[in-house]
Amino acid sequence: MILLIEVTLCTIILKKMLEIKNLSKNYGNIKAIDNLSFKVNSGKIFGLLGPNGAGKSTTIKSIINVIKPNDGQILFDGNPINNNFLNRIGYLPEERGLYKKSKVIDVISYLASLKGLHPNEIISRANSWLAKLGVIDLRNRKIEELSKGNQQKIQFICAVIHNPDLLILDEPFSGFDPINQQEIKNFILDFLDNGKSIILSTHQMDTAEKLCSDILLLNNGKSVLQGSLQEIKQNFGGNHIRISFNGDQNILQSFSEVISYETFSNFIEVHLVDNFPPSEFLKKLVQTVSVNHFTIIEPTLEKIFIDTIKNEKSK
Amino acid sequence: MNKTLLVAKWEFIEKVKSKAFVVSLFLTPLLIILFSVAPTLLTQSEESETTVIGILDFTQEYYKQLSSDLESHKLKNNTPAYLVRNLYSNELTKDSMIIRSDIMVLNKKIDGYLIIEKSNSDSLITNYRSKSVGNFKLISILESSINNIYLKEALASRNIDVSVLGLFNNKVNINSVKIKQAGEEGESEFLTTFFSSMIFILLLMMMIIYSGQMLVRSLLEEKSNRLIEILVSSCSSNELLLGKILGLSFLGLAQILLWVLIGIAAVGSALVSYNAFENLPIILFYFLLGYLFYTSLFVGIGSIVSTEQEAQQITSYLSIILVLPIIFLLSAMQNPESTIVNILTYVPFTLPSIMIMKSNLMEIPLFEHLIAIVIMFISTTIIVFLSGKIFRIGILSYGKMPSLKELKSWLKD
Numbered sequence: 001m002i003l004l005i006e007v008t009l010c011t012i013i014l015k016k017m018l019e020i021k022n023l024s025k026n027y028g029n030i031k032a033i034d035n036l037s038f039k040v041n042s043g044k045i046f047g048l049l050g051p052n053g054a055g056k057s058t059t060i061k062s063i064i065n066v067i068k069p070n071d072g073q074i075l076f077d078g079n080p081i082n083n084n085f086l087n088r089i090g091y092l093p094e095e096r097g098l099y100k101k102s103k104v105i106d107v108i109s110y111l112a113s114l115k116g117l118h119p120n121e122i123i124s125r126a127n128s129w130l131a132k133l134g135v136i137d138l139r140n141r142k143i144e145e146l147s148k149g150n151q152q153k154i155q156f157i158c159a160v161i162h163n164p165d166l167l168i169l170d171e172p173f174s175g176f177d178p179i180n181q182q183e184i185k186n187f188i189l190d191f192l193d194n195g196k197s198i199i200l201s202t203h204q205m206d207t208a209e210k211l212c213s214d215i216l217l218l219n220n221g222k223s224v225l226q227g228s229l230q231e232i233k234q235n236f237g238g239n240h241i242r243i244s245f246n247g248d249q250n251i252l253q254s255f256s257e258v259i260s261y262e263t264f265s266n267f268i269e270v271h272l273v274d275n276f277p278p279s280e281f282l283k284k285l286v287q288t289v290s291v292n293h294f295t296i297i298e299p300t301l302e303k304i305f306i307d308t309i310k311n312e313k314s315k
Numbered sequence: 316m317n318k319t320l321l322v323a324k325w326e327f328i329e330k331v332k333s334k335a336f337v338v339s340l341f342l343t344p345l346l347i348i349l350f351s352v353a354p355t356l357l358t359q360s361e362e363s364e365t366t367v368i369g370i371l372d373f374t375q376e377y378y379k380q381l382s383s384d385l386e387s388h389k390l391k392n393n394t395p396a397y398l399v400r401n402l403y404s405n406e407l408t409k410d411s412m413i414i415r416s417d418i419m420v421l422n423k424k425i426d427g428y429l430i431i432e433k434s435n436s437d438s439l440i441t442n443y444r445s446k447s448v449g450n451f452k453l454i455s456i457l458e459s460s461i462n463n464i465y466l467k468e469a470l471a472s473r474n475i476d477v478s479v480l481g482l483f484n485n486k487v488n489i490n491s492v493k494i495k496q497a498g499e500e501g502e503s504e505f506l507t508t509f510f511s512s513m514i515f516i517l518l519l520m521m522m523i524i525y526s527g528q529m530l531v532r533s534l535l536e537e538k539s540n541r542l543i544e545i546l547v548s549s550c551s552s553n554e555l556l557l558g559k560i561l562g563l564s565f566l567g568l569a570q571i572l573l574w575v576l577i578g579i580a581a582v583g584s585a586l587v588s589y590n591a592f593e594n595l596p597i598i599l600f601y602f603l604l605g606y607l608f609y610t611s612l613f614v615g616i617g618s619i620v621s622t623e624q625e626a627q628q629i630t631s632y633l634s635i636i637l638v639l640p641i642i643f644l645l646s647a648m649q650n651p652e653s654t655i656v657n658i659l660t661y662v663p664f665t666l667p668s669i670m671i672m673k674s675n676l677m678e679i680p681l682f683e684h685l686i687a688i689v690i691m692f693i694s695t696t697i698i699v700f701l702s703g704k705i706f707r708i709g710i711l712s713y714g715k716m717p718s719l720k721e722l723k724s725w726l727k728d
Contacts, residue, residue: 093541110321114321
């Protein structure tokens with residue numbers, strides 16, 4: 001019986017999701033977003049990636065009701081978004097800043113109250129978050145007296161204090177030192193455990209690779225790559241190897257199986273034609289040079305990002 | 316709680332707490348009182364020390380009478396206001412007497428001295444010589460006294476009754492009386508009316524300009540650090556706009572209340588006459604209407620700026636529109652029922668100032684109040700609506716200020 005309730009609860013929680021259908025937004029003649037559709041599932045981090053000006057910000061602003069799209073639908077749990085939905089999202093903008101002249105606790109209280117949180121609850125939650133992030137001492141200080149990192153922490157608290165169902169984070173780690181980055185990362189992962197959805201927009205590909213299970217790569221307002229990270233990596237053509245050897249690296253050009261290669265200080269990354277077994281390539285290579293190092297590597301998200309965008313440009 | 320009220324509460328409390336607000340709260344009325352009351356106070360204040368003056372009477376006819384006239388002026392503590400010294404000497408020539416007297420002035424033995432001599436005709440030539448020439452009060456005492464003596468003697472020498480002189484001093488003055496209701500008078504003096512109207516209109520303007528600037532600056536802060544995105548992702552832009560207008564209106568109300576208290580204190584201490592506050596409820600009402608109207612305007616237009624320079628530019632334009640009615644004020648006061656004043660009474664930009672002034676000058680019929688209220692209500696609603704349209708897009712636009720054409724397209728959106 002209890003199991004059954006848990007199962008139904010789980011399905012209810014899992015049902016929470018954001019669905020974007022045929023979203024378009026024009027600024028004059030420029031198409032900032034062009035017929036974009038995607039889904040953000042609960043309990044997962046959705047990576048919204050793309051070069052500068054790809055339309056990431058416009059997409060986010062459409063979701064949080066800051067701009068009106070020209071066309072398309074934004075559904076949350078199957079319903080069109082409305083003002084009540086605003087209370088269920090948390091947003092951490094890329095460019096940070098709070099009321100400089102105001103006290104930390106006042107700013108948090110104000111922004112939390114606008115999310116519909118009850119005043120009594122605000123204080124207890126604010127205190128617990130301030131304590132969790134180690135800034136409880138700064139409670140009654142003015143924002144302008146805080147260091148940049150601490151201001152970011154306050155801003156993070158403002159984004160999550162109302163326990164939103166959908167959390168939108170735009171470059172959440174910028175400005176944090178590695179220790180704080182790790183801390184924030186853990187808090188973000190805690191959110192996932194509670195069945196929330198997170199949209200993460202970032203230029204840090206290694207972070208996205210570690211955190212995101214689904215990604216959407218945008219370019220010029222259009223989706224150029226979309227799906228689960230695992231599938232994307234598999235489909236990208238996994239035939240990459242890392243080698244180092246004694247001898248002239250130009251020899252690689254003589255192999256017909258080599259599509260491209262990239263030289264780093266201690267090794268070379270080689271992209272082989274699909275379906276050509278790397279072991280066969282190693283056999284061919286040892287006949288001409290002495291190999292010091294050989295590993296088969298998965299393509300990094302960064303590599304996928306750069307190649308895909310470059311391909312798009314050359315089209 | 317309603318989100319509009321939450322925004323209003325925040326705007327109110329954060330601004331009330333700001334140092335700039337507290338300073339302006341006390342500084343504004345202080346400045347106005349200083350400019351309007353201080354000059355009168357200073358000129359009216361009695362001298363506290365006895366002034367020594369000399370008289371060099373070459374005619375030898377005026378000294379005695381003049382010195383007794385002057386010494387009859389008393390200070391508050393009943394000591395004589397003036398001490399008179401006779402500088403005439405039979406042993407010296409005219410020029411050396413003047414030089415000796417000049418030296419006495421320069422050595423501060425006397426404040427100054429009066430030279431009286433006969434001209435070729437029957438009249439007198441009088442000069443008051445001192446280190447400064449600004450002593451209007453003394454000069455006017457000397458003038459009236461010497462004229463009196465001169466006329467008395469002239470009349471006596473022509474065998475005319477000296478009491479005729481009294482007739483000349485009975486000048487006729489016209490009092491202007493404001494009719495409140497049939498048979499009921501309201502006291503009205505032009506200067507009092509002018510100053511009290513001026514004080515209220517200046518207060519209104521300073522308050523609007525000041526809070527308008529504060530509003531634009533806080534909008535700019537929210538825009539430049541993208542707080543506005545967090546706000547708009549928490550409540551609708553209309554809730555935000557109305558909240559800001561409401562918050563600032565409360566701020567205005569608090570300010571007025573405090574100023575009224577200061578005003579009452581000023582009346583209590585008899586610095587300002589009660590007349591200035593006779594129409595207070597009406598004045599405050601129009602004060603608020605004007606404040607609300609301009610605040611709504613500032614919110615809409617203020618949302619389009621994205622740099623400090625633009626903010627200054629736009630607030631100064633708005634301030635000029637605001638201050639414009641002052642040009643018409645004096646002429647309006649002299650003729651409150653002229654055509655131009657009647658037209659300005661129906662223009663929402665000038666209506667509050669004109670009505671404040673009119674209510675001090677004359678009894679305004681009820682229907683005129685009603686028309687004014689309807690005009691302000693409709694125009695403020697329209698402004699809030701238009702501001703809302705501009706605000707929604709303006710707060711999220713960065714870079715160049717929009718052209719009029721772009722603004723038009725925002726309004727259509």
